[in-house]
Amino acid sequence: MSRYPTNKGRNLLRLYDQFLQATREGTRLGQKFQRLKPRSIKNYLYLRHQLVAFCEKRRIKLRVNTNSSESFRNKQKERKRWLNFYTDFLSFLYDEKDLLDCYVGNLIKLFRTFFNYLKTDQGYSVGDFYKLFTIPKDEIQVVAITPEQFRLLAYNRRFAASLPGSLALVKDMFVFGCTVGLRVSDLLNLTHEDFSLVGRQMLLIKDHAKTGTRVMIRLPHHARCIIAKYWRRKSLLFPPNNNARFNREIKKLAEAAGWTYPSPKRRKRKGENIVIYKDPGKQENYRFCDIISSHTMRRSAITIMLNMGMKEHLVRQISGHSHNSHSFHRYIAYSEALMNEELKNVHNNIRRRRFHA
Secondary structure: OOOOOOOOOEEHHHHHHHHHHHHHHOOOOOOOOOOOOHHHHHHHHHHHHHHHHHHHHHOOOOEEOOEOOOOHHHHHHHHHHHHHHHHHHHHHHHHHOOOOHHHHHHHHHHHHHHHHHHHHHOOOEOOOHHHHOOOOOOOOOOOOOOHHHHHHHHHOHHHHHOOOHHHHHHHHHHHHHHHHOOOHHHHHOOEHHHEEEEOOEEEEEEEOOOOOOEEEEEOOHHHHHHHHHHOOOOOEOOOOOOHHHHHHHHHHHHHHOOOOOEOOEEEEEOOEEEEEOOEOOOOEOOEHHHHOOOHHHHHHHHHHHHHOOOOHHHHHHHHOOOOOOHHHHHHHHHHHHHHHHHHHHHHHHHHOOOOOO
16 A cells, blocks of 8 residues: 555645645635635645655656545555655655745645645545644744833934935834834835824824724824825835844844844754854854844834733734734733743832833
8 A cells, every 4th residue: 555645646746846836826715705815826836846856756656546435444544644744745845855844834724725625625535634733833033122212213323324325214113113013015015195294193094905994093192203204205105124134133133133142043953952153053043133124113012012001902903913813812921921020020110110200
């Protein structure tokens, strides 16, 4: 008996290509009945690349039995073959491709989505074996700046004056992003039409591109100053910016701000915590300015609001997270850890009689 499901049914990669085409054309929609973004489709292409590499390495052609109306014994054999595949595919991703839990988990999740498509959208009788493919999980560390760090960027005029023109622009964009909590794609596409003047108050009214939820934010003084600085532009509020270049400039900004303290990058592989070194040979840790990115703006906005006492449901309303959002709970946990550390410092100062005048 073959170790993998290779004898019966239709070619898996051909079925997967049909799945990809349906995703690209929009005949297969996401969970909220929206077309998937190019970035999401890129992840599906990456899964195909890994499946092809696995099949070439094992010299096999995977097949899917699309008519599983067979005897109980044959179904059990088919199930065993797929579980063998799952075990070996995990081993391939971990040991030969050296991937981490966060990437492996995403690939397995997409693979399950593919089989769910075959069953629900195409009506194939493929069985339920794919539901046994457990998804490795990794809580990616939240990289966010503190309220004190935000204060330096938003209000310190001496620091602002020390920056060259390119970093001054990045600082303004970063501060604005940390204020409103938009995803970077939404931030870079802000136009004049996204702002409204009501009396003396300026509002940002924007639909989150990913979720479709509408946000209405009253902008503070420093955000209005940034808008006034770039308002003369005809279409986009901020100059067009490549995200990769934007990330490089943010790291330079953080380095100029003096955020060069060690910030170990931690991940999980096979459920075990590991440290990712900037220089593995010297076991040199990353600095905070090395791991900061455009995603830090949104994460910082959420954690700063939580740290400063804003109620969770109001923060979710601004950020566009649902009530049961797993990612939002990560921000809460990060904020609580930060507050606990500050509380520890408070009591240490009391014990050492360090009182402010």
